[in-house]
Amino acid sequence: MYKNTHSIILSALLAVLSLILSLIAVAVPFLPPFLKLDLSMIPLFIGFLILGYKETIVISILKNFLHFLLISHEPTGSIANIIVEIIFISCLSVFYKKELYKFIIGSIVATIAITLAMSVMNYYVLLPMYGYIINLSDLTNNLKLLVTYGIIPVSYKHLTLPTNSRV
Template sequence: MKHFSTKNIIIIGILSALSFILMLINVPLPFFPPFLKIDIADIPAYIGFALFGGGVGFLIIILKIVLYAIIAASEPIGPIGNLLASISFLVPIYLIYRNKKTNKSLITGILVGTLVLTVILSLLNYFVLLPLYGMIIDQRDIVENLKTLITVGIIPFNIVKGLLVGAVIYLVHIKIIPVLRNITEKNTRL
């Protein structure tokens, strides 16, 4: 088991809080249903994956969702969807990059993560999330129009989201991760 210095534990806490704050800053994209909003809350979790490994990346995602569920959520479906989206997007990026640490593998990871995000969220939204959401807010039209909503809303939105967030991850990885890695590895080898 890895031993984390107090400094690294503080960095993990800051990344978790930052991820939660970034989740609150979300923007709807034109031409998509208004409940589909993009945020960059996965960036701090990606930093956790890159600096400390998979366990810390998962921890940051979970802490973000728990904070959001306690403080800001009005229903449980959104936080559950966000949790599953973050995991389905970030885990492929982490696993592909971890095995071969090159810019090409990072780009491959982002593309695979976008594909996995799109497929998993399309299936989950079709069979579970949107039907539950439709029942909670009493919107029968959501349930009656699932195929259309998935085809013209969920699928293109997740592709756009994956590519936009992936572009930010790439820039963060090139410019910020080396600096943060230097800070976290001083005095403590992980």
């Protein structure tokens, strides 16, 4: 009973902390305003290390649901963020077995996986949907340029986060 209650409370706290950290985001110059660098993955790393895979997925979904309800009110960013976080945590869980070097290898593989997955998802689904929602035809006309010089560099922010956290 105690362990279950402890997991629920810690998951909720980490989701709220992740939501707060997502508010402190830095816009990337010369790119659309929805491409931002934030630190909201750090509580997910902590949740993964303490609670495990399933609870971390719950933290991610809860954080993005709260972000959608309270802050953004448009589904594209929340959907993209859930996809990124689930891919990242899934790749990390395959490699991480309580050893630092496997954590780093898992982080590198996860970063490459989200870069590839989000490049495809942004090109074919998310950016056209975002362009349609905000009625911005320039966005949909320059998808290849935006994915190459916007999505891919922003995806590599995840590569630096795990090496800064303690395992």
